[in-house]
Amino acid sequence: MNVFVELATVLAGLGLAVTLVSLNLWRAVLFLFPASVRVEAEAPADQMDLPEELFPLAHELKAVGFVPLGSHEEKPRLRRATRSYDFAHPAERVFATLHLSPDGAPRLYLLTPLSPEGFVITSGYRRPALELPGRYRSGSLEDASADRLLRAHLKRLEGLTPSGEFTWEGRVEAGRSWYRGLGQKEIRRQNLPGLLWTVAALAIVASAFLGGRPH
Structure with a gap:
């Protein structure tokens, strides 16, 4: 027995x-192996298949001056790729990215690459705060509108120097750079x-x- x-x-x-x-x-x-995540362009702006759940946030972004760029996919090893939908505000030098959380909730975050290397990231959902002075700022403002999130992001950019081209190609490269470098700690x-x-x-x-x- x-x-x-x-x-x-x-x-x-x-x-x-x-x-x-x-x-x-x-x-x-x-x-x-955080740098093993593959970041690939998926579809240009005129072919971007935006889910209906993200329509309200997309309208908010367009209302404050963002233009659609296209979509990209991020694929960790042993995991299906997740798709994100990218916008840019070239005048303010800010990217905006929409995606669905694992439970299907709409999510928005703003991202600005810095010179010579760095990022400022501000999300509309809970995200751990992390700061490396002059190089990296990551934080959140839960359930904020696109307008409020943009104003908070621009305030956090004060004293820092944005870098790069605010194009679809620039957004994809920013994603790859994040996984290769300063994003690894997060x-x-x-x-x-x-x-x-x-x-x-x-x-x-x-x-x-x-x-x-x-x-």
Whole structure:
């Protein structure tokens, strides 16, 4: 009887480990290799297939001077690509990006590359605040309108020098640069739990096999 109980315990542990790995392995890989995310142009502005859920935010962006650029995809390893829809306000030197969260909620964030290297990012949804003086500012203003978000973003840009071309190509390159450089600290902080859960799952597997060895 004890043998069956032990076997059931081992199988339950392995099942839990498989579940943890399936949910978190891609996050562990992203923590270890943030630059491995592929950022690719998807469709130009006149072919951008904007989801209906994003129409209200897109109208708000256009009302404050943003113009559509196109869409791009970001694909981490072991994960399906996510699609984002990009706009720009060339006069203010700000990109705006719309996308849907995993649960389908509309999301908007503003981004400005800095010279010689850096970013200011202001999102309309909860995002951890992070600042490297003169190089990187990331924060949020939850549920703010596009107009309010833009005003907050421009205020956070004061004293800094925007850089780059505010075109579709410039937006795609800004995404690649973020993953290659200063965005890596934020990525690792966001995905540390995924790494820890993956390590825990592997420990469960190791314990199941090593614990079954005869003494």
